[in-house]
Amino acid sequence: xxxxxxxxxxxxxxxxxxxxxxxxxxxxxxxxxxxxxxxxxxxxxxxxxxxxxxxxxxxxxxxxxxxxxxxxxxxxxxxxxxxxxxxxxxxxxxxxxxxxxxxxxxxxxxxxxxxxxxxxxxxxxxxxxxxxxxxxxxxxxxxxxxxxxxxxxxxxxxxxxxxxxxxxxxxxxxxxxxxxxxxxxxxxxxxxxxxxxxxxxxxxxxxxxxxxxxxxxxxxxxxxxxxxxxxxxxxxxxxxxxxxxxxxxxxxxxxxxxxxxxxxxxxxxxxxxxxxxxxxxxxxxxxxxxxxxxxxxxxxxxxxxxxxxxxxxxxxxxxxxxxxxxxxxxxxxxxxxxxxxxxxxxxxxxxxxxxxxxxxxxxxxxxxxxxxxxxxxxxxxxxxxxxxxxxxxxxxxxxxxxxxxxxxxxxxxxxxxxxxxxxxxxxxxxxxxxxxxxxxxxxxxxxxxxxxxxxxxxxxxxxxxxxxxxxxxxxxxxxxxxxx
Amino acid sequence: xxxxxxxxxxxxxxxxxxxxxxxxxxxxxxxxxxxxxxxxxxxxxxxxxxxxxxxxxxxxxxxxxxxxxxxxxxxxxxxxxxxxxxxxxxxxxxxxxxxxxxxxxxxxxxxxxxxxxxxxxxxxxxxxxxxxxxxxxxxxxxxxxxxxxxxxxxxxxxxxxxxxxxxxxxxxxxxxxxxxxxxxxxxxxxxxxxxxxxxxxxxxxxxxxxxxxxxxxxxxxxxxxxxxxxxxxxxxxxxxxxxxxxxxxxxxxxxxxxxxxxxxxxxxxxxxxxxxxxxxxxxxxxxxxxxxxxxxxxxxxxxxxxxxxxxxxxxxxxxxxxxxxxxxxxxxxxxxxxxxxxxxxxxxxxxxxxxxxxxxxxxxxxxxxxxxxxxxxxxxxxxxxxxxxxxxxxxxxxxxxxxxxxxxxxxxxxxxx
Numbered sequence: 001x002x003x004x005x006x007x008x009x010x011x012x013x014x015x016x017x018x019x020x021x022x023x024x025x026x027x028x029x030x031x032x033x034x035x036x037x038x039x040x041x042x043x044x045x046x047x048x049x050x051x052x053x054x055x056x057x058x059x060x061x062x063x064x065x066x067x068x069x070x071x072x073x074x075x076x077x078x079x080x081x082x083x084x085x086x087x088x089x090x091x092x093x094x095x096x097x098x099x100x101x102x103x104x105x106x107x108x109x110x111x112x113x114x115x116x117x118x119x120x121x122x123x124x125x126x127x128x129x130x131x132x133x134x135x136x137x138x139x140x141x142x143x144x145x146x147x148x149x150x151x152x153x154x155x156x157x158x159x160x161x162x163x164x165x166x167x168x169x170x171x172x173x174x175x176x177x178x179x180x181x182x183x184x185x186x187x188x189x190x191x192x193x194x195x196x197x198x199x200x201x202x203x204x205x206x207x208x209x210x211x212x213x214x215x216x217x218x219x220x221x222x223x224x225x226x227x228x229x230x231x232x233x234x235x236x237x238x239x240x241x242x243x244x245x246x247x248x249x250x251x252x253x254x255x256x257x258x259x260x261x262x263x264x265x266x267x268x269x270x271x272x273x274x275x276x277x278x279x280x281x282x283x284x285x286x287x288x289x290x291x292x293x294x295x296x297x298x299x300x301x302x303x304x305x306x307x308x309x310x311x312x313x314x315x316x317x318x319x320x321x322x323x324x325x326x327x328x329x330x331x332x333x334x335x336x337x338x339x340x341x342x343x344x345x346x347x348x349x350x351x352x353x354x355x356x357x358x359x360x361x362x363x364x365x366x367x368x369x370x371x372x373x374x375x376x377x378x379x380x381x382x383x384x385x386x387x388x389x390x391x392x393x394x395x396x397x398x399x400x401x402x403x404x405x406x407x408x409x410x411x412x413x414x415x416x417x418x419x420x421x422x423x424x425x426x427x428x429x430x431x432x433x434x435x436x437x438x439x440x441x442x443x444x445x446x447x448x449x450x451x452x453x454x455x456x457x458x459x460x461x462x463x464x465x466x467x468x469x470x471x472x473x474x475x476x477x478x479x480x481x482x483x484x
Numbered sequence: 485x486x487x488x489x490x491x492x493x494x495x496x497x498x499x500x501x502x503x504x505x506x507x508x509x510x511x512x513x514x515x516x517x518x519x520x521x522x523x524x525x526x527x528x529x530x531x532x533x534x535x536x537x538x539x540x541x542x543x544x545x546x547x548x549x550x551x552x553x554x555x556x557x558x559x560x561x562x563x564x565x566x567x568x569x570x571x572x573x574x575x576x577x578x579x580x581x582x583x584x585x586x587x588x589x590x591x592x593x594x595x596x597x598x599x600x601x602x603x604x605x606x607x608x609x610x611x612x613x614x615x616x617x618x619x620x621x622x623x624x625x626x627x628x629x630x631x632x633x634x635x636x637x638x639x640x641x642x643x644x645x646x647x648x649x650x651x652x653x654x655x656x657x658x659x660x661x662x663x664x665x666x667x668x669x670x671x672x673x674x675x676x677x678x679x680x681x682x683x684x685x686x687x688x689x690x691x692x693x694x695x696x697x698x699x700x701x702x703x704x705x706x707x708x709x710x711x712x713x714x715x716x717x718x719x720x721x722x723x724x725x726x727x728x729x730x731x732x733x734x735x736x737x738x739x740x741x742x743x744x745x746x747x748x749x750x751x752x753x754x755x756x757x758x759x760x761x762x763x764x765x766x767x768x769x770x771x772x773x774x775x776x777x778x779x780x781x782x783x784x785x786x787x788x789x790x791x792x793x794x795x796x797x798x799x800x801x802x803x804x805x806x807x808x809x810x811x812x813x814x815x816x817x818x819x820x821x822x823x824x825x826x827x828x829x830x831x832x833x834x835x836x837x838x839x840x841x842x843x844x845x846x847x848x849x850x851x852x853x854x855x856x857x858x859x860x861x862x863x864x865x866x867x868x869x870x871x872x873x874x875x876x877x878x879x880x881x882x883x884x885x886x887x888x889x890x891x892x893x894x895x896x897x898x899x900x901x
Contacts, residue, residue: 022507031511031624031653078652105621111614235649237614240606376652387504387656405657412641413648416754444648 007346010331014347015392020330027326028382030078036087040321044080047311048373049296049451049458053084054091056293061266062095067216067225070261070288072253074234074273075295076445078376081270084295085231088268092227097266098215099227100129109184110236115252115259116197117183117190122228122263123208124176126215131174136215138174140207144200145174154192156182201259209264216265226265234272238443246279254280257287273449274439296451296458298373303450303459307369310453315368315378320349322382347392354393363396370403372448372464380406407465413444414466422446423475426462494660498526501658502533505566505630511623512630513653515640518660519789520570521821523634526660527568530632537565544571547578549611552619555627568632573639575612577791580638581605581760603756604642617647624653636787638756675717683714690714705734709741716744721751739768743775750782758782773799777809784816792816807836811843818850826850841870849883857887865896 014020027040034041045054057071075081089099104110107121127138145152145165152162161175182189197204212226239248249272253260261267276284276292284292300311327346332339353364361369367385371377384402385394414422421437425447441447447460466472504514516526531539542558555567581603616623623631635643644651675683690707693699699707712727728745731738746761762779765772780795796813799806814829830847833840844867851860867874878884878897887893 022509025504025507026509029655031513031620077649103621105618110618111609111611235618237609237617237646238606239609380654384656387500387507408659409644409651409657412644416752416757444645 007331010335011347011351014327014331015351017330020327021386021389021392023326023330024323025383025386027322028379028386030376030379030383033080033082036083036090040318040325041083042314042318042321044298044314044318046453047298047308047314049453053088053293053295056290057268058088058091060290061092061097061227066266068261068264068266070267070269071290072269072271072275072284072288072292073295074271074276074292076273076297076374076442076448077234078374078445079295079297080375081234081295082231085229085268085270089229097225097227098129098133099229100125102228102230104230104232105235107180107184109190110233112187112190113236113252114194115256116194116201118230118233118260119204119208119262120176120183120193120197121180122230122267124180126212126226126228126265127174127176130215134215134218136211136218138211140210140214141174144204144207147203148196148200151192151196154189154196155179156186156189156193205262209262212264227268228263228265229268229270231270234270236272238272238274238440249275250278250280254278254283254287257283261288272443274443277439277442294449294451294458297448298375299450299453300369300371300373303457303461311373312365312368315371315373316349316364318375318378319364319382320345323347323349323352352393353399354395356396358396363394363399366396367399367403370464370468372461373450374445374448374463377406377465403465403468407468410446410463410465411469411471414446414469414471416471418446419471419475420478422462422466422472423479425460426467426472427476427479497658497660498529500656501526501632502530504656505530505534505632508630508655510628511625512655513623513650514630514632514655515643515651515657516632516634516660517637517640517658517787518634519636519787519819520634521819522660523568523570524821526634527570530566530568534566538563539566539568540564541568541570544569544574547575547612549575550615551612552615552622555623555631559627564629566630566632567627568634570634572612572633573636573788576610576639576642577788579605579608579610579642603760604645609646610642613643613647613650616643616650618649620650620653623650630655636789638786638788641786675714678717680718683718687711687714701734705731705738705741708734709738709744712741712744712748716748716751719751721748724748725752737768739765739772739775742768743772743778746775746778746782750778750785755782755785759786771802773802773806773809776802777806777812780809780812780816784812789816789819793820805836807833807840807843810836811840811846814843814846814850818846823850823854827854839870841867841874844870845874845877849881852884852887855886857890857892860887861890861892861896864893868896 036043053073057073060071061069073081073085075084085101089101092099102121102125104113104118104121107124108117123141127141130136130138142165148155152165155175155178157175157178161173161178164173164175179193183193184190215226236249236252241247241251253269253271253275260269271292273294275281276294278284298311298314299308300315302308324345324347328339328343331337331346349364353362353367355362358366367381368378371381381399381402384405385399388398388401389395418441421441425438425441438447442449442460446463446466448463449458449460451458462472501514501516504512516523518526527539527541540558540562542554544554548554551569551572558564558567640657678686690711694704694707708727708731712724712731715721715724715727725745725748728741728748731741732745735741742761742765746758746765749755749758749761759779759782762775762782765775766779769775776795776799780792780799783789783792783795793813793816796809796816799809800813803809810829810833814826814833817823817826817829827847827850830843830850833843834847837843844863848860848863848867851857851863864874864878868878875897884893
């Protein structure tokens with residue numbers, strides 16, 4: 001640390017610096033999920049239901065003496081799922097597991113996806129990773145492929161690919177990436193491949209599991225086992241199938257659950273949050289291991305509506321860390337010194353935000369509360385308020401403007417019929433039923449899911465931004481009048 | 485142009501957009517809600533304000549399902565630091581729902597369920613939105629510049645609902661759209677003259693009549709229509725809507741009820757449902773110019789301007805002397821930046837109604853944009869002579885900025901004629 005710089009002195013310079021303002025603006029970019037090893041990462045387990053992903057999934061995989069299991073993981077869009085999955089991955093790897101992370105939108109056409117596509121994508125990634133890191137060859141799968149004979153032409157493979165299958169085992173190249181690419185991009189091949197796999201699904205699964213079994217046995221450490229994380233399946237767009245409210249998510253994850261868990265390894269699928277509240281949700285409990293783990297929002301207020309200070313503080317910490325990161329980098333570059341990340345904050349939140357109370361609340365507290373504990377909302381509001389700002393500190397007016405912009409986006413996502421439902425959720429026992437009408441609201445984040453600090457009790461509440469919209473308040477009035 | 489909201493807020497919104505584009509490094513997603521003409525103006529202005537940046541526009545002329553490749557191609561041809569994208573709505577229009585659906589409630593009763601959620605259909609995803617939603621990583625990782633989407637309101641709403649993951653990576657949303665609040669007229673003139681308590685007395689009277697159950701179903705439906713009209717005159721649009729629904733439950737073929745229902749929905753700001761309702765009216769009476777006209781208004785409020793104009797054209801095919809339709813058509817063409825046609829449309833309106841002051845005023849704005857100062861001043865003079873309020877309006881209307889210092893303009897605005 002370079003002592004020649006008096007940080008107190010440069011503070012006022014920093015607050016007026018336009019370049020730093022731009023740095024801060026870019027630091028709250030909602031399109032970049034954090035890795036858990038990033039300096040700005042903040043562990044939120046103590047304010048979001050006590051770390052359910054490690055307890056509910058991670059520890060069970062590690063502790064239970066099984067070589068295969070299948071878990072579902074979900075949470076609101078932009079709530080930090082991917083970051084948590086990276087964390088789960090490092091945790092499992094530390095415990096000697098062989099983890100394969102599959103980003104499904106790279107390998108699948110999520111607009112038109114079915115269970116066989118997912119199985120093939122997993123197969124491809126498992127083979128690729130195992131071949132990269134071990135000497136295990138997918139002989140059983142080569143055999144299955146060769147048995148398809150003439151049909152292989154319909155897999156979108158070239159003559160050369162097919163001839164390669166007849167080489168000696170050492171020289172064979174598994175055309176997994178080609179098959180996966182063909183399913184993704186060529187509708188006619190996709191249809192043919194699906195037909196073939198479905199028709200010969202049992203030998204296919206046997207071959208795949210034989211390969212996995214071999215991998216399990218040959219891995220150097222006996223405890224090592226295979227885990228496949230399939231992320232982003234929650235991005236499959238909902239398509240309603242018929243008037244009873246069932247949709248393509250139900251078809252894939254409930255009707256085809258037996259296929260999805262047919263691999264003899266540990267599997268974790270990220271699914272849409274609305275699935276958990278499907279009418280068929282009880283089937284999920286039967287079909288998959290454990291409960292579907294939902295990543296809850298950071299609790300900024302409790303069920304009764306009292307402020308939960310620990311949650312608010314966590315969000316402040318998160319903002320402070322990102323500001324520190326930007327400020328430190330900026331100071332290092334501008335003054336050509338190396339200060340590292342170990343020194344205390346140069347600009348405090350009190351410097352960044354206007355401190356005056358309006359309506360009994362400071363600018364920063366107002367911002368934290370209205371996010372509802374949703375991380376991407378924190379990013380949006382910070383990004384927008386900085387964008388409105390020409391010189392720090394950020395004024396209350398600019399934060400309110402940012403809030404209005406976010407509120408507008410929510411207003412545009414609510415159907416007229418939904419206002420009464422939302423009023424009911426906010427005023428009633430705050431736990432939603434497995435009913436179709438609530439699913440869309442969870443999916444669009446109008447209703448958020450929370451979990452008590454002990455991780456046990458779950459409840460739902462309407463997004464704080466929505467509570468400020470006139471139509472919502474009118475609906476609450478109507479509800480009151482109707483005597484409930 | 486007649487536009488009450490055009491104050492410094494537009495300038496402010498522009499400044500925020502500029503801030504964002506200036507500060508954003510690498511990939512950024514900006515959504516701008518505006519009309520096509522405004523969009524082009526914003527593009528030009530940004531180009532002027534960032535002379536050193538490579539700013540370019542991608543105008544989509546037809547339906548597409550793959551935006552990524554189009555941008556990737558453009559990226560090969562030229563260096564880009566900000567890319568404007570206009571016309572995405574053309575890929576959404578074919579997927580808007582136009583049929584109302586009937587939802588059967590638990591009691592077995594049929595309810596009209598023409599909700600917005602239905603307008604932006606749930607049984608299918610427009611391919612372009614699915615594409616954006618699923619390809620967002622590729623956009624982020626391969627385009628190291630800002631994308632600015634110029635969109636009408638309905639397209640933005642569709643995107644929020646059906647490409648939520650893409651929208652979730654935004655750097656900002658900027659609304660430039662003016663609220664089109666042109667009036668709607670129905671056949672309730674006489675009720676307008678009643679006092680509020682008189683209206684309610686009449687409503688009770690009719691409800692009693694219905695309760696007696698002596699009426700044929702056809703008549704009952706018409707009575708509900710009457711009740712709806714009374715509520716409408718009393719500005720109680722929620723009750724009006726419910727009454728029209730009652731009428732339609734009894735007889736879903738009364739086109740007037742669909743039409744009135746549309747009007748109530750417009751007043752409630754529920755334009756998507758209004759459009760569906762007007763279309764239903766047109767199913768039963770295809771040559772109802774009023775339904776075509778109001779459908780146009782509702783479409784305009786969602787920024788679907790091409791369709792709006794087509795709707796006025798239909799109204800004018802039926803009733804060529806419909807001067808308000810000519811006028812609105814002109815305003816819409818102006819929003820598309822088609823000034824020549826805009827003026828022709830006002831001229832048609834003025835042929836029918838020579839004292840149409842609003843049309844004279846807007847014509848003057850249009851001439852100013854064409855730099856035709858002489859005709860602009862002549863039209864403005866005419867507008868002011870018909871209605872003094874236009875003198876005040878012209879004092880602050882930015883449409884006249886280019887001729888503001890012209891002595892003739894000055895004397896027209898500040899001296900009595």
